[in-house]
Amino acid sequence: MSTDLKTEVKNNEQVSEINEYIKQVLALIEKEEVTEEEAQWVTKETVDGFREHVNPGFLSYRKTVTEGGQFAAVEWSDGGSCFTDISGKKYIDCLGGFGIYNVGHRHPKVVKAVTDQLKRQALHSQDLLDPLRAMLAKILADITPGDLKYSFFTNSGTESVEAALKLAKMYSDRSTIISTTRSFHGKSLGSLSGTAKGVFRKPFLPLIPGFRHIPFGDIDMMRKTFESCALVGEDVGAVILEPIQGEGGIIIPPANYLKEVRALCDEYDVVLIFDEVQTGMGRTGKMFASELFDVTPDILCLAKAFGGGVMPAGAVVANEKVFKSLFDNPFMHTTTFGGNPLACAAAIATISVLLEEKLPERAAEVGEYFLKGLKEAAAGHEDKVLEIRGQGLMIGIEFHKDEIGYEVSKGMFDKGILVAGTLVNSKTIRIEPPLTMSYEEVDTVIRSFKEVLSNVAAQ
Incomplete structure (x- = not known):
């Protein structure tokens, strides 16, 4: 077989493989529910894809990736005030995509x-x-x-x-x-x-x-x-x-x-x-x-x-x-x-x-309740928490050190609550949930924050 013919066959095989992969991905997009096997495949493809083709730096940055990168929380669907990962675990969204979900997820x-x-x-x-x-x-x-x-x-x-x-x-x-x-x-x-x-x-x-x-x-x-x-x-x-x-x-x-x-x-x-x-x-x-x-x-x-x-x-x-x-x-x-x-x-x-839905007014009311609850939860932890401040549902929790903020963020994540630091002041984690967030969800976040703070050591 000539070199040109070999190259053509190889190219045809590669195109065929790409098309099969694309079909597999599009079939998954169509699905409302995925099997456990499919969830594992999606997780592996996501982690491998970030490592090899997106940016491996994101894997070390994401607190959701386990030691060695064998597992990560891979988001799959959303609604209301929550994300759901590919394995079916729900997370209350207090990050809000850095503030994009004001009217909730998929209103x-x-x-x-x-x-x-x-x-x-x-x-x-x-x-x-x-x-x-x-x-x-x-x-x-x-x-x-x-x-x-x-x-x-x-x-x-x-x-x-x-x-x-x-x-x-x-x-x-x-x-x-x-x-x-x-x-x-x-x-x-x-x-x-x-x-x-x-x-x-x-x-x-x-x-x-x-x-x-x-x-x-x-x-x-x-x-x-x-x-x-x-x-x-x-x-x-x-x-x-x-x-x-x-x-x-x-x-x-x-x-x-x-x-x-x-x-x-x-x-x-x-x-x-x-x-x-x-x-x-x-x-x-x-x-x-x-x-x-x-x-x-x-x-x-x-x-x-x-x-x-x-x-x-x-x-x-x-x-x-x-x-x-x-x-x-x-x-x-x-x-x-x-x-x-x-x-x-x-x-x-x-x-x-x-x-x-008068969501700006609701942000003012729920934000005041949220801020008060977070401050009460932080009482007695002044060696860890420097200040809690905010306006409406734009709240910052500032810690004495970056490491404390990271440990709190990770602890909250383990309890199914998504928060993250701000890009300029890494000692501060933000609370920017959907303005539609229920009082019950707010109470869950406050309770979890209090529990996590008690388990995090001062640095």
Whole structure:
């Protein structure tokens, strides 16, 4: 047999093997229930796939993987406030996919809107006018605070921040942008320039020029920075803030800080950007955290829960003063998939659920109950727990050392409760469950937290 023929046979065999594997995977996707044998196969394929083809680092990071990697909890389905793994074990979700499941897992209204739209059209033409984008933009203009009016749609939080930064740059010829320490705005190059954690930034330096980081909550430092930048001809063009810092460890700003920032930006004609990717969509007890502080930004960034935990979706909502820079040439910033019909359907249904079920109000009530219970559970463990703080159902438990937080997270996982640390402040684990979480589930989490704390040694 010639070399060419051998190669052709080998290629045909390989294609056949790939097709058989794909058929096996698609058949599993169709199934509502899997056998124990199938569950073992899925687990092995998942662990092997992460090791060989995704990133082996995730296996050492995941507390769900056993010593030697023989077993891992592999998620398979979800609903309400819970995940279920491939072996059928349920976990109460207090991580919320870093805050995406505000209306719960697979809320029927959101799923129905997406599947109904999918039956008719999945993606838009890019040339004809797509109706749901217009309708969603109108809804956002109605529910966002103040004079926010025009929307640009994205697929993720980092994309929303990128769009916001570009809008701010187009508004004026100023190049200085103020961010804060402990901030997290994403990991693409523009948003990473605003993010504060050195370990994420250093391998990619130099980043976008003009960014300066000052302490979050320090209005005097911000004013001095504005004044210094003006004196040297590097006037501030924009300030980007999270109204409550999420990845920084659930950091709530001092009283009046955001109002003072707003006044300073008005004085210097500086664009104020609020990154509400994590705080938006009812998480903090209001539809948007900016409402808690009675402050309207010039640009509002949304994502995470914006797609209802069903579709990746995000938005940038801005006032006309800033957004009109894109009027003359709307192609200055575009996205192929942002604002697609499926994402818009999901977002519209999500807003409907938030309003009809009064989930922002519920987040405020359940969050207060949750926070009180966690503090009571931590009483007597001050050698381990530094502080428990939060707003609505955005709660942080800060420990004296990273190791204690990890052991608590692992102990909670063993009891069927999913929590994790924040990306910038690893001593803090977050509690960001669905806003639909029941009081019974809250009680289970509090009871488990108390039991785990008692069994974890101070470091």
